[in-house]
Amino acid sequence: MSETISEAVPGNTLSEFDRDTAVRQREPGVHDVRLSPGWAIGHALNGGYLLATAGRALGETLAHPDPFTVTAHYLSATTPGPAVIRSETARAGRTLSTGTAGLFQTGADGQETERLRVLASYGDLDTLTDDIRTSAKPPAMPPLDQCFSARDNPAGPDAAPEMGKRLDLRLDPATCGWAVGAPSGRGEMRAWFGLADGRDADPFSLLMAVDALPPTAFELGLSGWVPTVELTVHVRARPAPGPLRVSVSTVNLAGGFLEEDVEIWDSADRLVTQSRQLARAKAN
Amino acid sequence: MSETISEAVPGNTLSEFDRDTAVRQREPGVHDVRLSPGWAIGHALNGGYLLATAGRALGETLAHPDPFTVTAHYLSATTPGPAVIRSETARAGRTLSTGTAGLFQTGADGQETERLRVLASYGDLDTLTDDIRTSAKPPAMPPLDQCFSARDNPAGPDAAPEMGKRLDLRLDPATCGWAVGAPSGRGEMRAWFGLADGRDADPFSLLMAVDALPPTAFELGLSGWVPTVELTVHVRARPAPGPLRVSVSTVNLAGGFLEEDVEIWDSADRLVTQSRQLARAKAN
Numbered sequence: 001m002s003e004t005i006s007e008a009v010p011g012n013t014l015s016e017f018d019r020d021t022a023v024r025q026r027e028p029g030v031h032d033v034r035l036s037p038g039w040a041i042g043h044a045l046n047g048g049y050l051l052a053t054a055g056r057a058l059g060e061t062l063a064h065p066d067p068f069t070v071t072a073h074y075l076s077a078t079t080p081g082p083a084v085i086r087s088e089t090a091r092a093g094r095t096l097s098t099g100t101a102g103l104f105q106t107g108a109d110g111q112e113t114e115r116l117r118v119l120a121s122y123g124d125l126d127t128l129t130d131d132i133r134t135s136a137k138p139p140a141m142p143p144l145d146q147c148f149s150a151r152d153n154p155a156g157p158d159a160a161p162e163m164g165k166r167l168d169l170r171l172d173p174a175t176c177g178w179a180v181g182a183p184s185g186r187g188e189m190r191a192w193f194g195l196a197d198g199r200d201a202d203p204f205s206l207l208m209a210v211d212a213l214p215p216t217a218f219e220l221g222l223s224g225w226v227p228t229v230e231l232t233v234h235v236r237a238r239p240a241p242g243p244l245r246v247s248v249s250t251v252n253l254a255g256g257f258l259e260e261d262v263e264i265w266d267s268a269d270r271l272v273t274q275s276r277q278l279a280r281a282k283a284n
Numbered sequence: 285m286s287e288t289i290s291e292a293v294p295g296n297t298l299s300e301f302d303r304d305t306a307v308r309q310r311e312p313g314v315h316d317v318r319l320s321p322g323w324a325i326g327h328a329l330n331g332g333y334l335l336a337t338a339g340r341a342l343g344e345t346l347a348h349p350d351p352f353t354v355t356a357h358y359l360s361a362t363t364p365g366p367a368v369i370r371s372e373t374a375r376a377g378r379t380l381s382t383g384t385a386g387l388f389q390t391g392a393d394g395q396e397t398e399r400l401r402v403l404a405s406y407g408d409l410d411t412l413t414d415d416i417r418t419s420a421k422p423p424a425m426p427p428l429d430q431c432f433s434a435r436d437n438p439a440g441p442d443a444a445p446e447m448g449k450r451l452d453l454r455l456d457p458a459t460c461g462w463a464v465g466a467p468s469g470r471g472e473m474r475a476w477f478g479l480a481d482g483r484d485a486d487p488f489s490l491l492m493a494v495d496a497l498p499p500t501a502f503e504l505g506l507s508g509w510v511p512t513v514e515l516t517v518h519v520r521a522r523p524a525p526g527p528l529r530v531s532v533s534t535v536n537l538a539g540g541f542l543e544e545d546v547e548i549w550d551s552a553d554r555l556v557t558q559s560r561q562l563a564r565a566k567a568n
Contacts, residue, residue, distance in 0.1 A: 068513070068541075068562070069357075069513060069514040069562045071355040071403055071514070071516060073353075073374070073382045073403060073404075073405055075374060075375040075377075075382055076375070090357070090359060090386075090398060090401050091359040091360070091398065093359075096513065098357045098359055098401065100384070100401070100403070102374075114374060114375065117374050117382065117384070117403060118403075119355055119357060119384070119401060119402075119403040120357075121357055121513055121514060125539075128538075128539030128540055128541070129539055129540045130539070131537075131538070131539070131540065132537075132538040132539065133504070133537040133538065134535060134536045134537070134538055135470075135471065135535045135536075136535035136536060186419075187419065220417070229352070229353060229380065229405055230353040230355070230405060230516075232355060232514075232516045232560070234543060234560075234562050236536060236538055236539065236541065237538065237539060251418060251419045251420035251555075252418045252419075252420060252520060252555050252558065253415075253416075253417040253418070254412075254415070254416040254417065254418055254520060254521065254555070255409075255412030255413055255414070255415070255416065255520065255521060256412055256413045256415065257352075257412070257520065259518060259558055271535075271536050271538070274536065274543055274560070276516070276518075276558075276560055278352070278353045278518050280379075
């Protein structure tokens with residue numbers, strides 16, 4: 001296990017994340033994107049990756065640059081390949097702009113199907129006051145070099161989802177019981193988080209990072225797919241360079257649904273993101 | 285202070301909440317509503333009341349009856365009087381339907397202005413499995429008869445906002461320091477919650493209840509207006525009859541924004557709702 005989570009991206013090489021979330025404006029409010037199979041978990045593309053991509057398109061449409069609060073509803077499974085994102089402004093204010101985006105794919109029958117719908121307000125993180133009164137504490141977890149990477153997976157380094165190769169994820173051993181058939185029974189998942197090619201975090205990669213850890217359901221003893229119904233992300237500060245700590249918790253697994261609450265802390269001990277998703281828990 | 289939070293609504297009388305959130309379909313996807321001044325806080329109508337009203341209209345448009353996860357972005361201040369809600373389906377699935385709604389008012393100049401935009405997924409709460417594994421605990425708070433109602437307000441019973449007359453709200457004394465100039469410094473607010481006319485809770489009144497308590501900012505020592513930017517509500521179960529317990533917490537007052545996290549517990553000790561809002565905290 002290497003000692004550092006990130007290595008510098010050489011020269012002007014575009015990072016994997018920037019390359020795979022790049023959107024190309026066809027006309028105002030219409031962006032083309034080629035979704036990469038590199039962010040798949042099983043057969044489906046990761047919801048955080050899709051949100052980051054749609055978020056970049058919406059950021060080009062809105063008058064403000066940074067996602068402040070972003071909600072996505074996932075409508076159907078997204079496949080790698082071309083997609084189009086249609087976005088529009090609902091209101092352009094002085095401090096915040098609000099708008100919507102829809103990501104569509106065209107099937108073999110020529111029919112467009114919507115994959116996710118986004119409603120979001122954007123602002124400018126650089127204009128926030130420096131009055132910070134946070135009573136939350138960073139998650140208690142071991143140093144990075146005592147956490148588990150995909151290379152430590154008892155099922156072998158290739159057992160991780162394809163998306164795992166894009167990330168430098170180091171799981172807190174206290175939340176890894178599921179990987180050896182001994183889930184803790186607590187709805188908790190924690191990890192050090194970076195991108196594998198060393199790209200530092202920004203507001204758009206945070207939209208992906210909130211959905212990048214194994215589901216808390218695994219530690220609750222469920223093993224099936226946990227599809228996201230809805231995901232809301234609050235980006236509260238521009239993250240400092242360096243590894244992030246991501247802490248996920250679930251308290252209410254009930255009626256076939258559960259919530260995942262996420263906090264992301266940066267290397268300067270700032271709570272940079274809070275998110276919550278509602279997901280379906282398929283019974284074993 | 286009466287011993288019970290609710291008295292029966294006599295006969296067939298429509299409750300205040302049902303009357304004031306009633307929507308009338310003009311054509312499919314277009315509903316008229318008359319917003320009541322009875323739900324004002326200062327000059328603005330309460331965001332939860334508006335969400336409940338838009339939620340009812342969207343529920344008539346979608347194929348499923350109950351709000352499961354509902355997000356609203358508040359675009360401009362809403363005034364009492366007529367409004368129109370335009371809603372549409374994004375996807376109708378077997379278990380969930382997803383759609384959007386916008387609430388508009390027409391100004392003196394004849395121009396329509398959007399007040400809030402909603403994105404939501406609805407389902408049928410009666411179809412949920414009865415597998416309940418909740419590790420959260422109901423809030424620790426005194427019995428209802430030891431909590432404070434508007435009648436106990438040291439500034440007089442009429443000092444409460446107009447909306448307070450619609451509610452039977454009993455605040456936990458531990459979170460009432462702000463009312464006597466001695467805020468606790470903790471971002472917490474708790475109350476027993478009912479409707480003043482005794483109407484029991486349902487999924488739509490929960491959409492209002494999550495935004496009905498005084499802001500946690502008051503207990504953090506701020507006294508100004510705390511306008512909601514975005515509010516997301518997960519309704520996780522149909523509430524049992526009887527008083528609700530509403531617990532609100534804030535951990536991240538930073539950069540001029542704060543989150544309010546809400547849990548609502550019903551009389552059967554079921555966690556029926558989780559919500560989070562992002563709000564602006566105006567400096568004193």
